[in-house]
Amino acid sequence: MLRRSLQLALGRDVLGRDVLGRGLGTRRGGSRLGKVEGSGGYRGSWVAPVSSFVTFKIRDPGHDVKTVGRLGEGDWNGKMSEIKKKIQSFLPGGAWTQLHDTSYLPPEHSDVVIVGGGVMGLSVAYWLKRLEKPRGAIRVLVVERDHTYSQASTVLSVGGIRQQFSVPENIQLSLFSVDFLRNINEYLAVVDDPPLDIQFNPSGYLLLASEKGAAVLESNVQVQRQEGAKVCLMSPEQLRNKFPWINPEGVALASYGMEHEGWFDPWSLLQGLRRKAQSMGVLFCQGEVTRFVSSSSHAETASGEEVTLKRVHEVHVKIDHSLEYQPVECAIVINAAGAWSGQIAELAGVGKGPPGTLQGTKLPVEPRKRYVYLWNCPQGPGLETPFVIDASGAYFRREGLGNNYLGGCSPTEEEEPDPENLEVDHEFFQDKVWPPLAQRVPAFESLKVRSAWAGYYDYNTFDQNGVVGPHPLVVNMYFATGFSGHGLQQAPAVGRAVAEMVLHGNFQTINLSPFLFNRFHLGEKVHEHNII
């Protein structure tokens, strides 16, 4: 009788099952904050109470070891010591406090959860806050796993921006982004903070084409001019006149962007967006998204195919170096996780089904490692050097004012390096990057490599262009990823497009319907010629 009432007092019913839902591993003081995976005896931060007035006889350690595990049926001593601990804790003099500090946890509820805090995620957050009709309507949470951004594509990027694409939507995105960057202090101004300087060098891009690619280059330039980009075509002689350091052998045609192209500092853009988003009320949290809790319903498409429509209503954010996670209730999830977007999409159930169906179409974004090398060449090209992209795929640009240059080359499919880590392969420079560059720019025959690093492309294996917009089946997940190396330069415009999609239901300024997820299932590739 006494035993049973004590059991009830401890929160277990007659069979010893945990009745109040406060099993091992749940945090005291609030059942929704900070849960812990599994039941390995973690009991939250219990501080052993010390009370000089009341002392109870505590059992010897031999018995206590048994009580740390699961409280079993006949564990009378364990239960007694639990009760004694409880009584000691609320008597005065105890060191137990009801309220723990949970400021590192994300909020329990957020209207929009943006997975990934790189330039894409921050851009979406900024535009969501900027385009919402009544101010302060939507609560936005940005979840970023690594606040040092050590592996993020944004900060490891070379930072170029160009309009020389072949797909009109890409050109439009780039044009708006450059307008954003030019007027960045009107867009991202925060009261009492110094203005941003993203060190935009408007030196232009120079794309070189051999005989084979000349016709394509010319038609591309036509499209670009139609969209409003200022590009001019140059013959090899004009090339030699304008850039004396270039060796135009093998070049049939070159296109040179005269305005709105160049490079800038991605870190400043990131910090500027972050600062502005924070001032507009976006919440930031450091953690990793480990689970999506969703509810699903079955539906049939017009062609009779059975599909499962899902809706994510909870995101589990796991805190670093800890087993603790916080369930965040949300209405919309935005996948801006960059190179890891594929994993996040799989967590949400994208692609779980028989291949070939809409259900089974995965998000084809995977991390690809790309190297960037920094070298010094005292006799190199001067300050007017544009961002040169050779016909062979190797590229370089000027970095700073001390004769330093950045460059690299995208490897072919067979030589793709392992994206396991960000180790740099210096042989790649010797074999694949230096020869074509030295052939194009004779001054580069003698150079000294200063440093090198590697970064990830969020590579879209389908057609190397971005995925923007909602998923047809996981109804409240929006994508803003898969840009395969030209994400940074399109980020402000893509952020606005996604925000318009979320808030208004359609693209209003730039029509990105070719970039929707559906194209993976329908097989409609958006073929872009100028992918670096």
Next chain:
Amino acid sequence: MLKIIMPTMMLIPLTWLSKHNMIWINTTTYSMLISLISLMYLNQLPDNNLNLSPLFFVDSLSTPLLMLTTWLLPLMLMASQHHLSKETPTRKKLYITMLVMLQLLLIMTFTATELIMFYILFEATLMPTLIIITRWGNQTERLNAGLYFLFYTLVGSLPLLIALLWLQNNLGTLNLLVIQYWAQPLPNSWSNTLLWLACMMAFMVKMPLYGLHLWLPKAHVEAPIAGSMVLAAVLLKLGGYGMMRITVLLNPLTNHMAYPFMMLSLWGMIMTSSICLRQTDLKSLIAYSSVSHMALVIMAVLIQSPWSYAGATALMVAHGLTSSLLFCLANSNYERIHSRTMILARGLQMLLPLMATWWLLASLTNLALPPTINLVGELFVVMSSFSWSNITIILMGVNITITALYSLYMLITTQRGKLTHHIKNIKPSFTRENSLMILHLLPLLLLSLNPKIILGPIY
């Protein structure tokens, strides 16, 4: 009276001893049966009262509120089924026990004969409500909300206790039936002014009056659905009911003491209506609209004319049903989309047309469309305040306009417009939800055929 109190009390063992899959069915059906019992109290003359026992009595002011309270319990239980479905059986039973306890205390409060008993039960209703808000609410802010709710009401009502004790000493009794005849006019002195304030402040906080309304948006928004329903529909009316009972003792001080509060409520109703136009959170909008409607009731009670009392009673019942209905609708949205922000769920009329009908009717009753009882109440209050002072009609008119504006704004934002992509797969309306809305609307619309039962004792 025991025939209502006993069954309500026995609902508690009913929940604890029911099988798990019968908890909701048992409690909902039995509480609906109990609500039918309260209908028999309508069978009385409007200016008379039914003395059921030395402790309890009902008259035509208590009866509509009693009917509202008992009618609301099955509705609260129906509304809570979904968000409690994932809890353990013991927690579900605890929740229902809290609701039933609250119901019990409210029934006894509305029928109490003695003012001290009324006061004790008035305070006692705070406890189950606080437990419901802080334990089952959704966000972390619910702790703050519970604190505000508890302490605003407590601090407001402590002077009331002292005033009641003094009055008991002075008059010899605090029996509501007796003090109607024994009340002496209070001479004008400082201590009597303080007495007036002490008596009225508790109810002003509860109503709430515009300057003391801070607890309401917090409590309503953070409470779970049943908590919001009972708060909006019944607990606010406790304030109105108390004011109407206690002003019997406070003449003729009310003639000049009421001025500041009338100014506050006139100004407050326009202010809170305007705030509604700027709200982005659906529950917050409905909470502020409650403040606005209750400000009209405060006006009416302070004017103390027969028509204003009739209007106040009608408005209390009408607002109880309408506000509770709006909270249920907002909750049905929240359960599907997991967000209370209005702009994230637009164009619902395309997806859930029947629910859109309920939204339309709820918005129409909220803006006091004729011939609903909302209009009857508002019209009586506007007319009596016009006869008290001609200028108030401007403020009342502005308020009615702004009320119409925000009700329609809420309707258009949630129902009309282009569908957002992320709500395309929400679950269709459950029968439970549709019947919940109908059970709110049916009394509301049927009462427009015979409003005299809710027009109170003066009719």
